[in-house]
Amino acid sequence: MNIIKVKNYRELSYLGAKKIADQVAENPYSVLGLATGATPEGIYQHLASEYQKGTLDFSQCSSVNLDEYKGLSREDEQSYYHYMKQHLFSKINLPEERIYFPDALAKDAQEECRRYDEDIEKLGGVDLQLLGIGRNGHIGFNEPGDFFPAATHCVSLSQSTLDANAKYFPSKEEMPKEAYTVGIGVIMKAKKILLVANGESKREALRRTIFGKVTPQTPASILQFHPNVTIIGDEEALSFWND
Ligand code: F6R
Numbered sequence: 001m002n003i004i005k006v007k008n009y010r011e012l013s014y015l016g017a018k019k020i021a022d023q024v025a026e027n028p029y030s031v032l033g034l035a036t037g038a039t040p041e042g043i044y045q046h047l048a049s050e051y052q053k054g055t056l057d058f059s060q061c062s063s064v065n066l067d068e069y070k071g072l073s074r075e076d077e078q079s080y081y082h083y084m085k086q087h088l089f090s091k092i093n094l095p096e097e098r099i100y101f102p103d104a105l106a107k108d109a110q111e112e113c114r115r116y117d118e119d120i121e122k123l124g125g126v127d128l129q130l131l132g133i134g135r136n137g138h139i140g141f142n143e144p145g146d147f148f149p150a151a152t153h154c155v156s157l158s159q160s161t162l163d164a165n166a167k168y169f170p171s172k173e174e175m176p177k178e179a180y181t182v183g184i185g186v187i188m189k190a191k192k193i194l195l196v197a198n199g200e201s202k203r204e205a206l207r208r209t210i211f212g213k214v215t216p217q218t219p220a221s222i223l224q225f226h227p228n229v230t231i232i233g234d235e236e237a238l239s240f241w242n243d
Pocket of ligand 1: 034035036037038039040066067131132133134135138139140141
């Protein structure tokens with residue numbers, strides 16, 4: 001693992017965006033695995049502004065998102081599709097037909113999971129996967145459990161995740177309790193992984209990810225087995241790391 005400790009969120013966002021921009025410059029046909037949540041917002045802001053300056057071109061790229069709340073339409077303001085539109089897709093030239101998301105309204109959830117994995121396969125897999133991390137060590141919505149689920153699947157969100165994300169919903173009752181997520185196997189097949197984390201609330205999850213035993217109780221710990229992982233954390237999240 002390549003661990004990079006930066007001073008603060010501003011530096012994390014700048015460096016994270018630079019890694020993605022370098023990937024797109026090196027391979028304009030890159031398949032980008034993207035995450036939502038608070039952490040990547042600054043990265044997306046930088047990418048949008050680089051595009052607007054004319055230094056980045058996403059016209060040949062594809063994007064595959066990690067997860068989506070089950071039952072929310074794309075138009076729903078709390079959907080991750082809406083988040084991506086708002087923070088990135090509406091500001092860059094990534095063609096709509098190359099934006100991949102689970103269809104959260106699909107009638108047959110199992111079939112939808114199978115179809116999503118097939119789409120990712122057809123794209124040739126993910127070149128660079130951007131990840132955040134949950135306070136409980138989840139990646140995507142792969143929550144702590146007894147095994148590492150390989151394929152895209154539906155999950156019941158853990159209490160820790162429901163508590164962390166409730167702030168985005170008008171009330172706790174309106175928050176979906178289930179989500180689609182790509183599996184750990186899909187994430188591990190990405191050629192490169194970039195995990196970003198800031199703030200004290202992520203410290204313990206990061207420490208277990210980097211130094212802990214590899215266990216599905218800390219889903220991100222599996223990244224110890226990936227040959228090309230970069231973790232960018234700020235001073236609070238990586239306070240245990242001396243470089
Ligand atoms: C979101 C996702 C989640 C988040 C994680 C951290 O697409 O896959 O794993 O990355 O919950 O969320 P934030 O960045 O809001 O702390």
